[in-house]
Amino acid sequence: MFAAYQRFCHTTSMRAQYFQKMLEMCNLINDPDWPKGRRLRELEVAEITKGEAAVQHAITSIHSFSNPFTIPNKDKLYSLAYGTAASPEVEFDVLRAETAGQAAKQEFIEKRFKNQASDMGFFDPVKKLKLLTMEAGNKVAKLTSSEGKNDINKEQLCQLLLRVWSSKAAVSRREGCTAAVLVMEGMAHRLTVTDGEVSSSEIHCLRSKQEETHTRVVLYLQYALSSRFKDAVVCTPDTDIFVILLHYASSLNINIHLDTGMRKQRQLIDITALAKSLGSDHATALMGLYTFTGDDCNSAFRGKGKVGPLKKHQKYPRFQKAFIDLGSDWKVKDEDYDALEEFTCLMYGTTCIKSINEVRALMLRKMVGDEDKLTSKSKIDFSRLPPCKDSLYPHIDRVNSVSVNEKRSHVAIYDCPLPQDGHSWIKDDGPLEPLWSRGPVLPPSMVDILEKGDTVDEKDDEEDEVDDYDELLAFLAEDDE
Structure with missing residues (x-):
């Protein structure tokens, strides 16, 4: 067969x-x-x-698999699948398994056949021998999502990759790839294979204090450009890298492509051509708008997503300067505070009101009802309300802090103040946390404001909170056409 x-x-x-x-x-x-x-x-x-x-x-x-004929230490038992030596307890049970089985067989015959006076019947259950196997020495550690993202785990993984890729055993598995670069702890290691030997050297121009990977990508592109490469492909599903590349594409003399998606959704985006069609100012404003509406470090506006604010930005170009100014300096200008507050009001459906507190009060009044008053029994979803001014301005400070770092992605080492030093972050004894508000979220004057009978247009307030990455790209492509 x-x-x-x-x-x-x-x-x-x-x-x-x-x-x-x-x-x-x-x-x-x-x-x-x-x-x-x-x-x-x-x-x-x-x-x-x-x-x-x-x-x-x-x-x-x-x-x-481990080759049993090439294992140097013949005095131990090894697992062919895992290549690890068995513990003394496992080794003892594995080696005596046949003897223990023969003894159990003889005991079965003696007690159930030959000894007629035994109380044990022929069909009584047979106790299983408690013997350890080779599988007992293969411990599998299951990590949760939070444990897998631990910085220590990442560092250990990078150290392991550097050690393995630098060994002679990895030469045969790197056929066709004579050079590789591994970045770890702000240092870039270039691994080169020559005559079956692996040599490691540091690329000093890539030594950086950039904490985030998406801001170091620009340094890698500059290195590729200095190495006389004309094209570069960045493989990532991260939208943060997408908007950063749009901002830098016009200043880098290299054709940038973004490889994103998986299987049928995989696509290759020509970042250079897209940035050229949008224009440098629009691409820079898009990066500020993306950070303002929520990214890895900043919270998002509930129910607003990305495409909705982008459409508002396209319709009202007067706000472009405020988004371009984000990240230009560590301190936000007063006129940019005012412009971004007005844009937030626009996101929540108002075109003639510039005060976010007033928009918040009007929306709350509409949710409660003209004749009713806000009580503990009122069924109000406060997450649908815009942030108050005392919460919006710290958000703008955090957005500006992130934008400064993104606009300095091409600089390997630069002076960066601490986030808690005037950038609306708090750090006591624990981790870094946002300063959510500079005052009470619901001030006492709200009671008087609720007595007014003004209304607000909320027709654009029901956008989906989660945006599709493809939808964002499709909208940019339509705008380009």
């Missing part, structure tokens, strides 16, 4: 080719009513590539 299956595996590709050729000779392969009906799936390029990848995975798995 095994020989027949082996012959089938060896000849299936050849038989498919013969069958395909026969169909072509009989003019059965190009049927206009059924263009793909006579094509063999095994001969399609995607299937061939998939099969070759599966074979390579199987070969890699086999090579990953």
Whole structure:
């Protein structure tokens, strides 16, 4: 049976080719009513590539097993799958497993066949021997999402990669890749393979104090440009990197492409062409707008997403200067505070009111009702309200702080003040936390404001909170056209 299956595996590709050729000779392969009906799936390029990848995975798995004939220490038992030595307890039980099984068999015969006076019946359950196996020495650690994102774990992983890639054992697995760069703890290590030997050297121009990966990408592009590369592909699903690359694309003399998505959703975006079509000012304003509406370090406005504010920005270009100014200096200008407050009012459906506190009061009044008063029993979703001024201005400070770092992505080392020094962050004994408000979120004067009967247009307040990355790109493409 095994020989027949082996012959089938060896000849299936050849038989498919013969069958395909026969169909072509009989003019059965190009049927206009059924263009793909006579094509063999095994001969399609995607299937061939998939099969070759599966074979390579199987070969890699086999090579990953420990070779029992090359293990230096013959005095210990090793797991072929994991390559680790068994503990003394496991080794003792594995080596005595056959002897223990023979003893249990003899005991079964003596007590259930020969000894008629025994109380134990023939069909009584047989106790399982409690013996440790090789699997007992293979401990699997399960990490939660928060543990997996721990900075210590990341550092240990990078150290492991550096140690493994620098070893001679990794040379055979790096065929076709004579050079690789690994960035760890602000230092870039260049690994070069020459005559079967791996040499490691530091790339000093990439030594950086940038804390975030998305701000260091620009340094990598500058290094690629200095190495006389004309094109660069950045592989990431991170939208932060997308907007940073749009900002820098016009100033870098290199064609930048962004490889994002997986499988059928995978796409290659020409960042250089997109930035050129948008213009440098629009691309810079887009980076400020993206950070203002929420990113990895800043909170978002509930129910507003990204595309809705972007449409507002396109419709009212007078706010572009305020978003361009974000990150130009560590201190926000007063006119930019006012412009961003007015834009926030615009996001919540008002075109003639510039005070965010007034918009907040009017929206709350509409939620409560004209004749009712706000009580503890009122069913109000306060998360749908805009932030008050005492909360919006600290948000703008944090956005500006992040934007400063993003606009200095091309600088490896620069003086950066502490976030808690006037940038609306708080750090006591614990981790860094945002300063959510400079005063009470619901001031006592709110009671008097609620007595007024003004209304507010909320027709744009029901946008989806979660935006599709493809939708954002589609909107930019439409605007380009």
